[in-house]
Amino acid sequence: MLTTLIYQSQLSAECSDNDLRILSHVACEKNISMQVTGILLFNGTEFFQVLEGEEHDVEPLFRHICDDLRHTEVVELMRDYSAYRRFGDTGMTLFDLRKVDTKALVDEIRHMNQAQYRDLPDDRVFRFIKRFINQGGWYRSSENFKPSQWKMASNNYSRQITPQISEQGNICTFAFQPIVEPITGHISSFEALIRSPEGKSPEELFASISSESLYTFDLESKAIALQQAGRMLRTDEKISINLFPGSLYSVPGSVALLSEQIRQANLRPDQVIIEVLETELIIRMNDFHHSLKEIRAAGIGIAIDDFGSGYSRLSLLSKFQPDKIKLDRALIVDIHKNGIKQAMIAAMVKYCEDMGIKLVAEGVEKKEEWCWLQSIGVRLFQGYLFSRPCLNGIGEVYWPVRIGEDQNIG
Numbered sequence: 001m002l003t004t005l006i007y008q009s010q011l012s013a014e015c016s017d018n019d020l021r022i023l024s025h026v027a028c029e030k031n032i033s034m035q036v037t038g039i040l041l042f043n044g045t046e047f048f049q050v051l052e053g054e055e056h057d058v059e060p061l062f063r064h065i066c067d068d069l070r071h072t073e074v075v076e077l078m079r080d081y082s083a084y085r086r087f088g089d090t091g092m093t094l095f096d097l098r099k100v101d102t103k104a105l106v107d108e109i110r111h112m113n114q115a116q117y118r119d120l121p122d123d124r125v126f127r128f129i130k131r132f133i134n135q136g137g138w139y140r141s142s143e144n145f146k147p148s149q150w151k152m153a154s155n156n157y158s159r160q161i162t163p164q165i166s167e168q169g170n171i172c173t174f175a176f177q178p179i180v181e182p183i184t185g186h187i188s189s190f191e192a193l194i195r196s197p198e199g200k201s202p203e204e205l206f207a208s209i210s211s212e213s214l215y216t217f218d219l220e221s222k223a224i225a226l227q228q229a230g231r232m233l234r235t236d237e238k239i240s241i242n243l244f245p246g247s248l249y250s251v252p253g254s255v256a257l258l259s260e261q262i263r264q265a266n267l268r269p270d271q272v273i274i275e276v277l278e279t280e281l282i283i284r285m286n287d288f289h290h291s292l293k294e295i296r297a298a299g300i301g302i303a304i305d306d307f308g309s310g311y312s313r314l315s316l317l318s319k320f321q322p323d324k325i326k327l328d329r330a331l332i333v334d335i336h337k338n339g340i341k342q343a344m345i346a347a348m349v350k351y352c353e354d355m356g357i358k359l360v361a362e363g364v365e366k367k368e369e370w371c372w373l374q375s376i377g378v379r380l381f382q383g384y385l386f387s388r389p390c391l392n393g394i395g396e397v398y399w400p401v402r403i404g405e406d407q408n409i410g
């Protein structure tokens, strides 16, 4: 299948002009032998390359190029499929933007195009090329957040409680994981993650529950999480609990029950945030919307969980804005290498800033992911990089510390 792949990258300090000429020469021969075309733009510090050819040639070539030490910070920007070759079979052309008239360049590249496809001013690939020529690369980590400048350091502090066992035995247990704000060194809240009574995964627990009793179980189990939080948290700390949307709108009196559970746990409503899982299809949207209003009226916070992974609808956000949106891990994984995700997250950061909504990045595991997200304006993070879920307690937190300095950035 004919594919077009576009990426951007940064020139390595070790790469001279002569190295570039050699690179271009070797690449040209190799590309011709594979019938791949590489349009390489260079502005003195950044590369931007369009690779066009059969997918089974372009894919391994791109992986090979990613490992090339003559450049760093390779970010994939676009991957598309097409019915025709835009650039014919021209091997490799290097354009040094410092040496050419950039206004004429777009036309020149357009004229490399096969004649019958020349008049495609709206073609997405050409729009990308034009954007790079006029504006350079996009969404880089700021100088303050270069991964090589940071290490993670433990606060060497944890809390543990012994769960209270009811007469019938507990239906489940909870592990707690903090949501952190590295810039201030503050913990925004602790998410209670459900586990089986033996501490096993939620999948194992939910497999043992019939679909008819799922929503009631979901609500009733929260009493245990809230009780534990009531015994474990300070009065200035918050707990997040997860609920299926259906638990709210199909169990009568659900919000009143939650309020009572909060009261019995000696917590204040403003210490509690309900994270509504958006992976479940919301069928009764109006009833759901009504439940959200009730939660708000009870003084409890609302977050949309796993945003971007399921059925979340922009139309829900247009009707109702939560206190928090938690970006699903699938959007966060390798964000520093993926321009497509970067453009989406940048738009979410802007939306949340404009609407006063807190944005949380879930499932952060790499320093590189944190650095990129922190640079673009995300402030709240959850994930193994900072702290793992801890059964019946709160585990140690790893805060980013600038190498050579003893304090974290807070």
Ligand SMILES: Cc1cc2nc3c(=O)[nH]c(=O)nc-3n(C[C@H](O)[C@H](O)[C@H](O)COP(=O)(O)O)c2cc1C
Pocket (backbone or CB within 6 Å): 009, 023, 026, 027, 028, 030, 031, 037, 038, 040, 047, 049, 061, 064, 065, 066, 068, 070, 071, 092
């Ligand atoms: C910015 C940049 C663009 C490159 N583009 C290509 C290309 O289009 N085709 C290619 O074969 N190699 C390209 N290379 C070089 C490859 O990484 C690699 O050095 C080359 O394919 C020779 O690999 P080999 O010595 O394993 O045969 C590029 C390298 C850089 C840094």
